[in-house]
Amino acid sequence: MQKISTNLVLGLACIVFALLVAFAWIPLDTDTWLVERSRGKYVVGDSLAPTLAAAFILIAGLMLLIERRSEDTRPGMENLKFIGAMVVIGIVSVLVMRWAGPVAVSLLQGDGEYRLLRDTAPWKYAGFALGGCFMVFSMISFVEGKPSMRAALIAVIAVAGIIMLYDLPFDDVLLPPNGDV
Incomplete structure (x- = not known):
């Protein structure tokens, strides 16, 4: 068997x-x-x-x-620890993604309301870019056992690639989390 x-x-x-x-x-x-x-x-x-x-x-x-x-x-336990770490990184990344845009607008725009700006650059990219880069960078760093410039570069390129594939060709697409805000 x-x-x-x-x-x-x-x-x-x-x-x-x-x-x-x-x-x-x-x-x-x-x-x-x-x-x-x-x-x-x-x-x-x-x-x-x-x-x-x-x-x-x-x-x-x-x-x-x-x-x-x-x-x-x-x-075994090592597998569960790995999966647990990935889940925690995913949850933190989604929280960063969700709140980065509204926080950026309140800090830099003052009187602006994020809900009204969520489909205008650069605000529509703030949460997705920060949360996405954090996720990719953190996962690579965890797997490799240390943070590196290579991991940061891969994170930026991956998120920029997703933005180019999903957001730029379509006028009616709202990147996460903007469709839910």
Whole structure:
């Protein structure tokens, strides 16, 4: 009988989660598909971003199954600590993302209201850029065991790339967390 390995458990968990998100959560929570045609132009549908996220999680799960090694052990305390650290970094990053824009507006704009400025540069990028860079930088630094300029550069390039792919081509897209504020 084959041993239950960390990669097997985590890979299967990722695959199940991705399939649940893609085929249950997204269809029940969104009204539009990936891309919609409205008034002669294509607009991003509500389900595009979560579907892409589910696809990346599915790919990661499949990669974990393919990369299984014979010396891989059962899930242990080190695995739980790693997952816990990633969850904490994710939560802190989302909080930074959520509050960086409103705080920046109150400090730099004084009388401005963030809700009215959330779709104007540079305010619409403040939370996403700071929270996203913090997330990528913190995760890389945690995995490598130390912060580095390389991790900071990767974080800035990754977040800038996401902004260029999601925000710049579409007039009606609000980067997180601006759609919820």
